[in-house]
Amino acid sequence: ELKVEQNPLFLSMQEGKNYTIYCNYSTTSDRLYWYRQDPGKSLESLFVLLSNGAVKQEGRLMASLDTKARLSTLHITAAVHDLSATYFCAANNNAGNMLTFGGGTRLMVKP
Amino acid sequence: GAGVSQTPSNKVTEKGKYVELRCDPISGHTALYWYRQSLGQGPEFLIYFQGTGAADDSGLPNDRFFAVRPEGSVSTLKIQRTERGDSAVYLCASSQDRSYEQYFGPGTRLTVT
Numbered sequence A: 001e002l003k004v005e006q007n008p009l010f011l012s013m014q015e016g017k018n019y020t021i022y023c024n025y026s027t028t029s030d031r032l033y034w035y036r037q038d039p040g041k042s043l044e045s046l047f048v049l050l051s052n053g054a055v056k057q058e059g060r061l062m063a064s065l066d067t068k069a070r071l072s073t074l075h076i077t078a079a080v081h082d083l084s085a086t087y088f089c090a091a092n093n094n095a096g097n098m099l100t101f102g103g104g105t106r107l108m109v110k111p
Numbered sequence B: 001g002a003g004v005s006q007t008p009s010n011k012v013t014e015k016g017k018y019v020e021l022r023c024d025p026i027s028g029h030t031a032l033y034w035y036r037q038s039l040g041q042g043p044e045f046l047i048y049f050q051g052t053g054a055a056d057d058s059g060l061p062n063d064r065f066f067a068v069r070p071e072g073s074v075s076t077l078k079i080q081r082t083e084r085g086d087s088a089v090y091l092c093a094s095s096q097d098r099s100y101e102q103y104f105g106p107g108t109r110l111t112v113t
Helices: none
Strands: A004-007 A010-014 A019-025 A032-037 A043-049 A055-058 A061-066 A071-076 A085-092 A099-101 A105-110 B005-007 B010-013 B019-024 B031-037 B044-050 B053-056 B065-068 B075-079 B088-095 B108-112
Touching: A004 A085, A010 A019, A019 A032, A019 A085, A032 A071, A043 A055, A043 A061, A043 A071, A071 A085, A099 B044, B005 B088, B010 B019, B019 B088, B019 B108, B031 B075, B044 B065, B044 B075, B075 B088
Parallel strands: A010 A105, B010 B108
Antiparallel strands: A004 A019, A019 A071, A032 A043, A032 A085, A055 A061, A061 A071, A085 A099, A085 A105, B005 B019, B019 B075, B031 B044, B031 B088, B044 B053, B065 B075, B088 B108
């Protein structure tokens, strides 16, 4: 059974600081997703990582994937208040259908 | 183009009642998924449709939950004899095919009193 764990679950940081969110998954998966969720809203797709060593960047966010370690990271550079949200990683099973989500990381960026 | 839409956005019902939640996927998307998100948690998979058929319903918690997609487009999630523990946000997602990225709808917030 595929399990996905994120840490930390809660992150409070100052504007301008850097930090990394970690996502571990328990069995092989052929793709890893990162989503953002604002309070009361649905999930917004940020990144899809397809292969070992994949790195994608969008603005102040950068995601990477190490399939051997079954680890993905979401790195935040010079955080700004607008990044405050909950971030989820998810892995799919090898049949390519259902996503298994981590518990989420609630990020608060303080001015 | 139009994204995934879900109706109603909010549903309040009494314990024991029957509810239906509707999902309109992105046009042309053959794969459709239902997830349930409880407060403070990540979404949990319920059921996956490829076309009209339920390809994987392993996430449905019990036989009170049922979903259909009769024409391969709109799907309805049906919950019988609702319980307070069914209160959650029910999310629908669709994708071009099962291996493609899933796009999520805004969700239906179900509250069972």
